[in-house]
Amino acid sequence: MYIISNLVKNTIPNYLSSLPIPDTFGGWFQLGVRDWIALLPPTIAVGGISYVSYQTIKKSREAGQINPSIRKDINKVVDFIDIEDITEKAVLCRCWRSKNWPYCDGxxxxLNKITGDNTGPVVVRHKEKETK
Ligand code: FES
Known part of the structure; x- marks a missing residue:
């Protein structure tokens, strides 16, 4: 524990305070080659941490999405099906994996086999037409 405590309380602050960071904007133009070389490791470390954080957040955000591929170029997927166009029944996808969206293609x-889920379609039917 002493190593971490010393690192946080002494080593890192001492290292950061020794960096040649100028006090003014114009000071950046007066830095020498050695100064820029001294700034490279912390810049690379901050850039690397930022990149890894960004990728992690991006992946976790994508993992929470239900729609993996359908019309990803638009903000919201909305479909209209006129009830008159449904002859007997329409089987609509609810798993967002159908290649025949918005209809279920099985x-x-x-998906259920891979995830252990029990997702299935919604069936819209004409009771009158079906019973005839
Ligand atoms: S294909 Fe998505 S519910 Fe059947």
């Missing part, structure tokens, strides 16, 4: 079966 892709939920593979």
């Amino acid at each position: 892709a939920h079966g593979l």
Whole structure:
């Protein structure tokens, strides 16, 4: 524990205070080659940490999305199906994996097998037409 405590309380602050960071904007133009070389490691460290953080946040955000591929170029996927166009029934996808969106093509079966989920389509039907 002493090593971490000493690192946080002494080593890192001493290292940061020794960096040739100018007090004014114009001071950046007066830095020498040695100064710029001294600034490289912390710049690379901050850039690397920022990049890894960005990638981690991006991946976790994508992992929370239900729609992996359907019309990702638009803000919201909305479909209209006129009830008059449904002859007997319409089987609509709820798993967002159908290649025939918004209709179910059975892709939920593979998704359920992989994830252990139980997702299935919603079936919209005409009761009157179906019973006739
Ligand atoms: S393919 Fe998505 S619910 Fe069937």
